[in-house]
Structures are given as structure tokens and as C-alpha cells.
Amino acid sequence: xxxxxxxxxxxxxxxGLEKKAAVKGQVLKMMLVGGDCLLIGIQPILVHMSKDANxxxxxxxxxxxxxxxxxxxxxxxxxLVYYANKPGPEGKSLRWGAPRGRRPDDQETEAxx
Numbered sequence: 001x002x003x004x005x006x007x008x009x010x011x012x013x014x015x016g017l018e019k020k021a022a023v024k025g026q027v028l029k030m031m032l033v034g035g036d037c038l039l040i041g042i043q044p045i046l047v048h049m050s051k052d053a054n055x056x057x058x059x060x061x062x063x064x065x066x067x068x069x070x071x072x073x074x075x076x077x078x079x080l081v082y083y084a085n086k087p088g089p090e091g092k093s094l095r096w097g098a099p100r101g102r103r104p105d106d107q108e109t110e111a112x113x
Contacts, residue, residue, distance in 0.1 A: 031081075036072075043068055 047061055 040072075 029067075047064060050059075051057060
């Protein structure tokens with residue numbers, strides 16, 4: 001079964017609160033991606049519009065570009081660390097040093113059954 005089919009199957013059998021939480025998480029991710037695309041797209045336009053009457057910048061555009069890229073990297077690393085520490089499949093796949101194949105978390109889940 002494909003991953004998308006498995007996700008739909010899982011969502012179909014969750015109770016109402018879990019389903020709402022899953023939808024909220026998906027909406028938040030979509031808003032973050034959309035906001036990121038908007039900010040990345042508008043940055044060069046704003047830099048171009050900030051020229052003075054002589055067509056010169058009152059600041060260094062290279063510095064602005066560098067600071068923008070550093071900010072994006074910090075934001076991406078912060079989200080990576082946040083999601084890596086979350087329990088569940090998203091966090092498992094992002095944890096550093098996680099062994100391939102069966103994980104200790106999987107064995108604990110099977111023992112609880």
C-alpha cells in the first residue's frame with residue numbers, strides 16, 4: 001500500500017479530536033510553506049523598490065541578501081530540531097543516529113499489543 005493510501009486509511013479510523021489535530025497540523029504546514037513562498041517572492045521586489053531617485057541603494061543589497069539567507073537557514077534548522085523532537089513518524093525519520101530498519105520504539109509498541 002502506498003504511503004498516501006496508508007495515511008488516508010489511518011485518518012479514516014481516528015476519532016474526532018485526533019482527526020481535527022491532524023487537520024490543524026496540515027493547515028499549519030501549508031500556511032508555513034505559503035508564507036515562505038510569499039516572503040521569498042516579495043524580497044527581491046522590495047529590494048528593487050527601495051532604490052532612491054538616483055537608482056542607488058542607501059544600504060548594501062548584498063548584505064540584505066546574506067541576512068535573508070541566514071534568517072532562512074536559522075528558521076529551517078529551528079523547525080528541523082522542533083520536528084525531530086516530536087514523537088511519531090515525523091520525528092523518528094529526522095532523529096540523528098536512528099538505526100535503519102526496526103527501532104526500539106517499534107519494539108515497545110509491539111510489546112504493548
